[in-house]
Amino acid sequence: MRRVYFDHAATTPVDPEVAELVMKYMTDHFGNPSSVHGFGREVKKPLEQAREQVTKAIGASHVGEIAFCSGGTEAANMALRGAAHINKQKGNHIITTSVEHHAVLSTCQQLAKEGFEVTVLPVDQYGRVSVEDVKNALTEQTILVSIMHANNEVGTIMPIADIGKMLKEQDRKIIFHTDAVQSIGKLPVNVDDLNVDILTLSGHKIYGPKAIGAMYLRRGTWWQPIMYGGGQERRRRPGTENAPGIIGLGKAIEKVTENREQEAERLTKMRKKLVDKILHNIPNTRLNGDPDNCLPGHASFCFDYIEGESMLLSLDMQGIAISSGSACTSGSLEPSHVLLAMGIPKEIAHGSLRITMGKYNTEEDVDYFVDNLIPIIERLRKMSPLASGACTPCGCASCEENH
Ligand SMILES: Cc1ncc(COP(=O)(O)O)c(C=O)c1O
Structure with missing residues (x-):
């Protein structure tokens, strides 16, 4: 019987070239990238190369703007919780939409329990939010807006660049996050063109490994970590790096962007x-x-x-x-x-x-x-x-x- 896989928004098969690379960094080169000896150094270098690959794929200006973590869900938590709590003195209002993935919606619900006021904007018949609605929802208290780039269920693309432009024009340093888990490799994704401050992505939707993701954080964005531990990932995400996953993600994002x-x-x-x-x-x-x-x-x-x-x-x-x-x-x-x-x-x-x-x-x-x-x-x-x-x-x- 023929087998047809038509569920790529749920997950994708790992590209064989990526899988080979991941295997190499699980077996031959297994060192801890933080170790100073040769075993560590031979992993640190490709890990930093993966950071460059992600930086290039999304048009970021500096490798220091990329922090790896365990996937799209953790990246969304880092983005929202890290931006909300540190900016609480400035205001407590967050805007999102009713069609976000639960990685964003549930995090916003939790933030609401912690004292933030969350506006969940409606969408039109196609699942699209309007720039006007986002603008009208802004208050003096708004510190953060989170809107997905493309919807995982119906595939509708949101007007991220226009929303980002409108937010910039407010000149109030409102942080703009987009969940780009579904759009990477399918749409042009450039953080400057999209006018976003934070962008999150995941490996397993782009023919990379599962449980690996990344957060882009624009330089100068007021943000704090949500976990504490070692100083990995420039203190943005502590814990020994999933080096094989990161190296696989780097290769995967390079390949999907090229093609x-x-x-x-x-x-x-x-x-x-x-x-x-x-x-x-x-x-x-x-x-x-x-x-x-x-x-x-x-x-x-x-x-x-x-x-x-x-x-x-x-x-x-x-x-x-x-x-x-x-x-x-x-x-x-x-x-x-x-x-x-x-x-x-x-x-x-x-x-x-x-x-x-x-x-x-x-x-x-x-x-x-x-x-x-x-x-x-x-x-x-x-x-x-x-x-x-x-x-x-x-x-x-x-x-x-x-x-
Ligand atoms: C739009 C969107 N955001 C976030 C996620 C969560 O990503 P992950 O599975 O890497 O945690 C998904 C996964 O389905 C998704 O489609």
């Missing part, structure tokens, strides 16, 4: 084929997110009358890996907070699927996927009480209970 344009073009074409084929062949289907201003290999749909989980399991049986928008919280399936924030009704949001293609996918994968999806949806809709107009709670054709 970005041609890969984005290829994926955009494949996405168009996939979207056209689905919308043309499957009635009662909607494309979620911004149809044009979105990540190249990313497509999210809602199929009326059926549950995302049933489609996911049926596709899995055909060797196809995709993701549904629902999250399993305490045993029940909750529809995605992103789709709900975009105004999609709960019952429709339940029928969502996210397809995220990557560098090893081909047009044949798109055909295999859609050709399998069509009969699956037909079958599930036949079984669905919602599609037949039957009583929803009990599924019978005409319920005397009148549910």
